[in-house]
Amino acid sequence: MINYGKQNINKKDISAVIKTLQSNYLTTGPNTKIFERNFQKKIKCKFALSTSSGTSAIHLALLALNIKKGDVVIIPVINFIASLNMLEHLKAKVYFADVNKHTGQMTPETLKDCIKKNKLKKIKLVITMYNGGNPLNAEKFYDLKKKYKFKIMEDACHALGGKYHSTKNSYVGSCKFSDIATFSFHPLKSITTCEGGMVTTNDTEIQKKIKQIRNHGMYRKKTGRKNYNWFYKIVYPGFNYRLSDVNCSLGNSQLSRLxxxxxxxxxxxxxxxxxxxxxxxxxxxxxxxxxxxxxxxxxxxxxxxxxxxxxxxxxxxxxxxxxxxxxxxxxxxxxxxxxxxxxxxxxxxxxxxxxxxxxxxxxxxxxxxxxxxxxxxxxxxxxxxxxx
Ligand SMILES: Cc1ncc(COP(=O)(O)O)c(C=O)c1O
Structure with missing residues (x-):
């Protein structure tokens, strides 16, 4: 059979994973930091935060944007189910935008139609999705963001490695035209960590929230005192959405050939x-x-x-x-x-x-x-x- 997609794993990937398995760190460790730093440098965003999947990346992004019951969120109707499922858990009020009949992507026109037809006044968030991987219309969505004052989240799970059309060399995820972007490293995506994901943003507050919610809502004060490292406070009912050091070492090796x-x-x-x-x-x-x-x-x-x-x-x-x-x-x-x-x-x-x-x-x-x-x-x- 010819599969419709297939991961690309080479010897360097395998030895990176073996090396991590033989190290002292299996969960968050040095490879997590290296992967996040290299991702952030490659994509040229301020912050890159690894997550256990693309779906947890979306959940974290929605929580960090403070999406809650009754908030109006628009998403394209041709879509993977993850964003709708997460919005359902948060009890947001979801509206669906139609798409271009060839690309399956929401367009500025279908977004405006959705706003008009549903007489939407206070829109909290629009989640774009580059179905197939071509980041179309990011700039125009950004113009609408300024007009309607909503936030933009790019569900960029299909588009890692793609670049915005109006720019010479800006990668999707640099958040030039959005508040936040999410990626998946499922085996069929541009790069893989087996399961895994990433959130990128240029917003310091969003980054802080995601870091905290990703790790059970724990807050640890940096004291510099080694004998005080056992102490933490729970300041939010968070999750374990961390990506392990083993996954990150694979991701880092993959990223080098994005x-x-x-x-x-x-x-x-x-x-x-x-x-x-x-x-x-x-x-x-x-x-x-x-x-x-x-x-x-x-x-x-x-x-x-x-x-x-x-x-x-x-x-x-x-x-x-x-x-x-x-x-x-x-x-x-x-x-x-x-x-x-x-x-x-x-x-x-x-x-x-x-x-x-x-x-x-x-x-x-x-x-x-x-x-x-x-x-x-x-x-x-x-x-x-x-x-x-
Ligand atoms: C557009 C889109 N969003 C979200 C996801 C969820 O990613 P994951 O499978 O890593 O949870 C996927 C993955 O299939 C996707 O294609």
Whole structure:
């Protein structure tokens, strides 16, 4: 089978992990500090705080932004479920923005529509999500932030290694256009720590809160007295959302080749673009801005009006040819738990969901495999295209 994603682990990663396993520190230790410092330097933000997962990064960010019961938060409806789940726990009042029907990303226009249609006055937070890894419209969302006075959190789990379009070289996570950004190091992301995540911010107060909540809400006063290191106070009902030193040593080794890994992903994306170029009557291909996108996913949209086959049937047939694909994502308001939101219909998201498919992409996906995948897609199109 060709998987739709795959981690990239090399010998250096393995020896970094072994070295940490043989050291005195398994949980928070020197590698945690090194990973956070190197991440912060690479991304050029003021603070980078490692977390046990991308989901805990989101939870911590929401707590640090003081999101509480009844606060109005807008999120894109095409999304991973983590942000909605965390907002549900905090009892926030969630509104869903529609998306661009090709990218699956919220746009400044769909965000403004959501504000208008729902007559929203006091918006506390907008969470953007760069579905697929291309950080589109960050600057325009920032303009709206100034107009409507909301905070912006970037759920940048797809976009580590991507750069903002209006800048020459600013990485997503530098928080040039946001208050806070969150990342996941799940194995299929730009870099991995197995499970893990990171929060970045330039705000000292947010950083302080996250550090505290991440570690049970403990407060330790620095006294310089070694015989006083047992004393702490609990000042918040916090969590254990720390990332272990073992995970951090892997993350640090991975981070040293972030740009190389992204270049390889972009190369795969460009291969798809050229091999499927002649089939654009039947399939929409994503923009690949090679110096900006993190190419986490390669999402295509079938033009089903020209085909006598559904997206779901295409998934089955590709699977039977040894190719695993994915759908990113089922509109998050439609899940059974979220009954209260089930009736909301956002038309472009509906269309996106019906037509879109994520093809396999990972740094070491060979040209031979991309050729094979494209040949199977072309075969299906030729077999099922409308003769009209
Ligand atoms: C957009 C997005 N947000 C949040 C998460 C949650 O990250 P994690 O799986 O590390 O908790 C993911 C991971 O799949 C994601 O893709």
């Amino acid at each position: 740009d190389t890994l992204i270049k390889k992903r972009v190369k795969v994306a460009l291969m798809y673009k050229s091999k499927l170029n002649d089939y654009q009557k039947y399939v929409n291909l994503p923009e690949v801005d090679k110096n900006k996108t993190a190419s986490h996913l390669f999402i295509i949209n079938f033009k089903l009006e020209y085909l006598k086959i559904s997206r779901d049937e295409i998934i089955k047939k590709l699977y039977n040819s040894g190719i695993t694909t994915q759908v990113h994502y089922i509109p998050i308001n439609s899940h059974p738990y979220y009954k209260k939101y089930n009736k909301i219909i956002l038309l472009s998201a509906k269309e996106y969901f019906k037509c879109s498919l994520s093809l396999p992409i990972y740094p070491d996906l060979s040209e031979k495999k991309v050729d094979y995948i494209c040949s199977k897609i072309k075969h299906l199109i030729n077999k099922y295209k409308n003769k009209r």
